[in-house]
Amino acid sequence: MPRLxxxxxxxxxxxxxxxxxxxxxxxxxPRCRTAIIDDVDGFPALEKPEEFARLVLxxxxxxxx
Known part of the structure; x- marks a missing residue:
């Protein structure tokens, strides 16, 4: 992954x-950012699509x- x-x-x-x-x-x-979406079971994009989309944007x- 360091080649990324x-x-x-x-x-x-x-x-x-x-x-x-x-x-x-x-x-x-390198150049990695992280985000955590709380109160979901493991599929943030499906369970909280608005929050997921906001983070991506x-x-x-x-x-x-």
Whole structure:
């Protein structure tokens, strides 16, 4: 993953099995940002689509992306 050069956004939730590895993965990817959506069972894009979309749009509109 260190070869990944583009800005990256990782979105997860406490109900996602990936959640506990989020920080370790973030450290492996240069220019990586993370976001956590609470109160979902593991599928933030399906369970809270508005919040998920807002996070993605904010990321895409941020400088350097």
């Amino acid at each position: 050069k583009c800005p990256t956004l990782l979105i997860t939730s406490p109900g996602d099995p990936f959640y506990y590895r989020l920080e370790a993965v973030r450290r492996l990817i 904010e990321f895409l509109e941020s400088p350097g992306v």
